[in-house]
Amino acid sequence: MEVMNKYWTIKTHIEDAPKEADFDLKTSTLALSLDPGSKEMIVKNLYVSIDPYQLNRMKSSSSSQKTGGFAMGITPGQEIEAFGVARVVASENPDYEKGDLVAGLVTWAEYSKIGSQGMIRELDPMGFPLSYHVGILAFSGLTAYAGFFEICKPKRGEKVFVSAASGSVGNLVGQYAKLHGCYVVGCAGSKRKVQLLKEKLGFDEAFNYREETDLNSTLKRYFPDGIDIYFDNVGAEMQEAAVANMNSFGRVAVCGVISEYTDSGKKAAPDMLDVIYKRIKIQGFLAGDHIGLFQDFISTTSDHLRSGELCPLEDISDGLDSIPFAFAGLFRGDNIGKKIVKIAEE
Numbered sequence: 001m002e003v004m005n006k007y008w009t010i011k012t013h014i015e016d017a018p019k020e021a022d023f024d025l026k027t028s029t030l031a032l033s034l035d036p037g038s039k040e041m042i043v044k045n046l047y048v049s050i051d052p053y054q055l056n057r058m059k060s061s062s063s064s065q066k067t068g069g070f071a072m073g074i075t076p077g078q079e080i081e082a083f084g085v086a087r088v089v090a091s092e093n094p095d096y097e098k099g100d101l102v103a104g105l106v107t108w109a110e111y112s113k114i115g116s117q118g119m120i121r122e123l124d125p126m127g128f129p130l131s132y133h134v135g136i137l138a139f140s141g142l143t144a145y146a147g148f149f150e151i152c153k154p155k156r157g158e159k160v161f162v163s164a165a166s167g168s169v170g171n172l173v174g175q176y177a178k179l180h181g182c183y184v185v186g187c188a189g190s191k192r193k194v195q196l197l198k199e200k201l202g203f204d205e206a207f208n209y210r211e212e213t214d215l216n217s218t219l220k221r222y223f224p225d226g227i228d229i230y231f232d233n234v235g236a237e238m239q240e241a242a243v244a245n246m247n248s249f250g251r252v253a254v255c256g257v258i259s260e261y262t263d264s265g266k267k268a269a270p271d272m273l274d275v276i277y278k279r280i281k282i283q284g285f286l287a288g289d290h291i292g293l294f295q296d297f298i299s300t301t302s303d304h305l306r307s308g309e310l311c312p313l314e315d316i317s318d319g320l321d322s323i324p325f326a327f328a329g330l331f332r333g334d335n336i337g338k339k340i341v342k343i344a345e346e
């Protein structure tokens, strides 16, 4: 038996803000029979993750591509790998059988072929919606958890600033920080997002960075006693202003620099005298390096979800066709919470 499989590719490398027209929807036939002993599988994708880092993979070159794995460069015309949740429809892998639910590296497609070395695992939904296993209980969640607890080493009562705070990683960092007893201020790109941070997610304060003309004085206003922790999702001038407002021995976790992904001319240039004399620690990190925390992260986060202390924030679009719009929307600030595309009914 075979199926017609639709999948997305990029037409050419994308060097600045992505547009829907940069993508091509292709169709090919996919045989649902596999060579015996090949250890391959075919899965039907249910939900796929839409993430900013994919843009760095779509460029002709980027330092991110040198780390390999998830961040490897994407060639125009090639299927685009992405994290997702799927159901096995054919398997020659002895660890999986038809009907199993899996989570891991699939593709922006209706069906994906998973090689014998595929990054995939069996999924136990633990009573949560499957979409949670693409975001809050997957890499976005681990990024927020590892970045905040391992890199920032927070203490109760410390003052925390989070950028892109209504996004997938940012909203969780703010919520973990509140649960840890910190004072939390977030910034986001619209009035609606600011309201949500304060009224639904329990941030102490939030502001719309698009309305501010002098970020340095904005942060002075929100942090008259200085910032202890800055969780950076955006880079550039926000990072400079945060460093200028850090307290001695402050920590900056550089999670992402999304404002620099679409504008190669933008680069954060924090004041290095501040960094030295205030003994500020600025550290980049990758969630994948903290996979050892996964069980701890899952048990803490699922407990908080069950008790209602943690609010899941998801932004789900429907259908494979919506992927380019959903992806380009990340860089326009369209999404509120984890951006996910639902490909098929569960």
Ligand SMILES: NC(=O)c1ccc[n+]([C@@H]2O[C@H](COP(=O)([O-])OP(=O)(O)OC[C@H]3O[C@@H](n4cnc5c(N)ncnc54)[C@H](OP(=O)(O)O)[C@@H]3O)[C@@H](O)[C@H]2O)c1
Pocket: 051, 052, 053, 139, 140, 143, 164, 165, 166, 167, 168, 169, 170, 187, 188, 189, 190, 193, 233, 234, 254, 255, 256, 257, 258, 259, 260, 285, 286, 287, 288, 330, 331, 332, 333, 334, 335, 336, 337, 338, 339
């Ligand atoms: N280190 C890691 O392992 C790791 C893992 C996952 C994600 N990340 C990084 O973490 C950051 C957040 O990722 P996410 O998945 O949670 O995405 P997200 O925050 O859910 O979505 C992106 C958001 O970024 C904001 N944004 C877009 N362009 C911007 C610009 N030019 N200036 C300021 N803000 C802008 C938008 O919100 P506004 O409306 O607020 O502008 C948008 O909604 C990204 O930089 C990503 O690359 C790193």
